[in-house]
Amino acid sequence: MITSAHNRKFPLPRILITLGDYNGVGPEVVVKALRQLKWEGRFVPIVVGNAEVWDFYVSQLGLRAPTHRVISCSEISEVNTICLLHCDQVKVEYLQPGQPCEAAGRASGVFLETAIACACRGEGEAIVTAPICKSTLWAAGYHYPGQTEFLADKMDASSFAMMLIAGKFRVGFVTTHYPLREIASLLVPQLISEKVEVVWRELKQRFKICDPTIAIAALNPHAGEGGELGREEVEVIQPTVDRLRQKGINIQGPFPADSLFANIEQKNFDVYMALYHDQGMIPIKMYSFGKAVNYTAGLPIPRTSPDHGTAFDIAGKNKADESSMVEAINLAVQLAEEGYPRS
Incomplete structure (x- = not known):
């Protein structure tokens, strides 16, 4: 402390x-x-x-x-x-x-x-x-x-989250350094809510953004296609997003990850929440490798x-x-x- x-x-x-x-x-x-x-x-x-x-x-x-x-x-x-x-x-x-x-x-x-x-x-x-x-x-x-x-x-x-920041392009992470095969089991409502909320508070309090807008990525291809390509969106991510919105957090998604990070200059999100390490690292490093900043929210x-x-x-x-x-x-x-x- x-x-x-x-x-x-x-x-x-x-x-x-x-x-x-x-x-x-x-x-x-x-x-x-x-x-x-x-x-x-x-x-x-x-x-x-x-x-x-x-x-x-x-x-x-x-x-x-x-x-x-x-x-x-x-x-x-x-x-x-x-x-x-x-x-x-x-x-x-x-x-x-x-x-x-x-x-x-x-x-x-x-x-x-x-x-x-x-x-x-x-x-x-x-x-x-x-x-x-x-x-x-x-x-x-x-x-x-x-x-x-x-x-x-x-x-x-007690609550913290990793972020990558390149100007106004910000990516927050729900999970970080874990094997890919473990990600689906780690994505429980409590963890998703915790990471989203700590990033949201950080943007409000330290970055002085009054009403942060958040987009969250899906886990499965095409956001699971209504459960046909995976049930995580239907059973875990979407219900968690709904509860976060009820708390007053301006979050949208889950969006298919293959299109979420395209044309970010035309989107109005203050932060994009990635579910696992490479899902968020690849787009931001392609966008601004060598000039992005790793930031820890919640400290x-x-x-x-x-x-x-x-x-x-x-x-x-x-x-x-x-x-x-x-x-x-x-x-x-x-x-x-x-x-x-x-x-």
Whole structure:
């Protein structure tokens, strides 16, 4: 839980930015994004990582900006420098870009835990997370299917949902990291209602959309053809949609997924609810890959991340595109600024 309000000695919002897996492209896109962004006078970047990792990539990529190293957020007093929150408990082993290893997975878990702890103490107004490797994170003892679930658990978020955002094209997810063969059994009314409602509240409260319009996708081809191609729409999804509408939520569907995401510029939905991971990821990444933002609804503060993974195949080669990290930081700052007390 967040234990304190904004620290009023800071005239600007503080954005906690984790380095992610140090052998992936996370550190590179963070360095490049901060080199590109005009952050001075807008926000305070607090990079949560390790000095050895940071220095390695800064040297490799040539970032020229004043950096202030601290071991606690309480030491931060300046607003015109990049603050490096050094996690001294991390032992950097096998710093080899492109090579996944358990040590890097453990470090990514520590970086994320540290950012969460800072946020819960009121020492940051938003979190931006660089990509992690799920398998090495798991091997290091962090048993979460992804950072979304990690954050929700550590921040005591009883209801949360993953979203992908590319401008006004927003996709929310009912399920995320599950095998496809399990999806139908997971789609129970309680779960669908929970995810729709948390996304709806987020759009109203944090994105300031007065009456969010929601479209929900069907599971089966042609929305089940009245039950001929599957009963989930008739027995589960449509009754749940009807109950949500009775609660005052402006939701329509279920719509056949093959046409729902076509010509979105001509539609007036504020968010599209996908029932499973690839159903929503494919259209939004085709629409705006490299510039979309992963967002977690339901947390006490904004959390964003780029729309890509560790990309080990190009790590350390100065080939990673920082565009999505730039967008992730920009969205985090925008949302953090909404309620930030100005002096």
